[in-house]
Amino acid sequence: MSAVEQEDNSNQNRRITWEGCSVLLDINDGDRLVFSRLTAGSIVKIGNKNYPLRPLIGCPFGSLFQVENGANGPSLARIISTAADNNAEDKKECDIKEESRDNRALIDNNTAQTLTGEDIEGMRRQGASGNAIVEALIANSATFENKTSFSQEKYRLKKQKKYAPKVLLRRPFARSICDTYFKKYPARIGFLRVDTLSLLLSFANVSAHSDVLVVDMIGGLITGAVAERLGGTGYVCNTYRGDSPYSIEIVRIFNFNDEINKRIVRLSLDELSNNGDWKEDEMMLQSANDSNVDNPSSNQSDVVLESLSLEVGSMEESVASKVYKAVKPGEKAPQDAIKSWKENGFSSLIIAAPDVDAWSIVKEVLPFLSFSAPFVIYHQYLQPLATCMHNLQVEKMAIGLQITEPWLREYQVLPSRTHPHMQMSACGGYILSGTKICNEKSTTTTQ
């Protein structure tokens, strides 16, 4: 291992997996995405077989695995690609440039394939690899030779996905987590698309050493994404109305170390608005009460993370609890931080609350920002933001107000076949951004 890699392991940016680490498994090139935790006993189910995840521990993120059915049952084995493979693949792509074949002679009567399901099962029993089955299918296909090379490639890929699935080991980062949720459970993250999330972080000027106030009612995605950018400095403070903080279960999918988790805190709006000086004994009482209702979100999160990994099978409880003995994210904000926020204000604000009126939140939390602090509000609907923007203008609370809607389109780029994807997400939500100003109400306006 090089010095560079060792250096990496000491900080948050670890590029090699470890026991207990959270991972994103990308099965067959994005066809299926599964969050999981690498433990001695965890598994992933592909097709009708369970594959232990143990071989993934200690591998670099970005490694590719293929399934094998050896003597000890189904297993995942790492694919070590070589430079030669790369060039071969590249060659294939280039060959497709000129094409004379077409599908005029193709008759769809289901007789092209001479290999039966029983034949394939027989090959499997004899221990044939997935790739061998794919080759056999191609050899026994009457129409394969007459297909265009593009559809030959498509055919091969389709069979490969079924008989020789591949698993890509990916890092759970804000980007991949948001992408995965948007694909699998968009409602849980308020239909927040990844480009929209990236804009929220920019508009809110999230950077190391900043104190970011968030109203995160989309499962902790905002909280996690902000904490990732803070890298164990500053604070992300999740504020809430009432007695119970909002769930931040998604934060657990990020591989945050103690330093970062310590910077993820919560504070109720009541406590934030409390103007009186804090007496020492009151504080003690407060924290005693808090530990009773401590973090209802963490109870909830077990449920959710488990439901996420249902596909993966049950998690090893003992290992999971060992991992979480460390600092929990979402503890109550420390007193010195609260004191500092009350005196100086937060450096920025992000709101993502799908079910609460934007204006009613903003007018309550905006006073806790420093002057000149940027803020940003996300909503999947336009109207609440339009009303909110209008009210902020009328009240002269902010300048630089703007509602924006991002648009994201992906392209297929292939030799002679480049075009936008046929399907795209048509709405990634709306963003209201602005900057808080120091507004003396009495002054007359001349502009």
Next chain:
Amino acid sequence: MLPTDPMKKLSFKRHISDGDLVIVYEKHDNMKAVKVSEKSVLENRFGVFKHSDWIGKPFGCKVCSHKGGFVYLLAPTPELWTLVLSHRTQILYIADISFVVMYLELIPGCVVLESGTGSGSLTTSLARAIAPTGHVYTFDFHEQRAIAAREDFEKTGLSDLVSVGVRDIQGEGFPKDLIGRADAVFLDLPQPWLAIPSAGEMLKEDGVLCSFSPCIEQVQRSSETLASNSFTDIRTFEVLLRTYEVREAKMDQCQTQTEEGTPGARPFKRKQRASEASHWQADNSGSPMVMARPSGEAKGHTGYLTFARLKCIA
């Protein structure tokens, strides 16, 4: 600009002092970066503003000219900087910038390489993402441009996070001492495919590369070169922003004299009645409505963003 020194961060209610960089805000589309200097003045269409009046006031305050006109003084952020910096080249704007930073998976401590530097619009956001412990190595083959960029980073207080080099990355590749050290590489070059082999050498395994190109032919060629240089997960995106105008207005109510206050009446019925007895009435009893519509003009294209990940071969 960035709170690299925790004591100077915005949330510690910084007051404007001599030598600070402030963003003078007239309107959302009219801003200017000004270095505060006690003896200096700012002149614009609202009159003359004395810098000495600004010192000691909080960021975000409103200041007046001798004629009574006013502007706001804001603390600089990379977003505001992008709107005020002097354009030496075409620059990247917030939608592309945000998406690039997110896709490159930049977090504090990362090392990122960029070419060319251009006007430093993206560089500022890269620096924000990797601060306080990471570093941006940015290269431009144009010496004057590199010097101007260096001066800008000095002005915005980013010089500790950014190194600007004069180098033709397409011709020479990235410097050898950066081999295997980069978490991410960003290319904004006319012929990015020439720089891709070198970028591959610089990246750590599983590191991400992004190439920004305005033309699809560039994308085509870059994607082919990426595939033959141990890159995988090659994806191309286009990201745009639509802005909205918001306005409050009272709308005429659709009511007839014969039909009293039944806004839920079926439209065809209303139409029939209207032809007989009445017309759309100007009615002030309705409460004003806030409405939004997309702004009339927008950027229709900036560039294609092609991302790729260096394969794990090990």
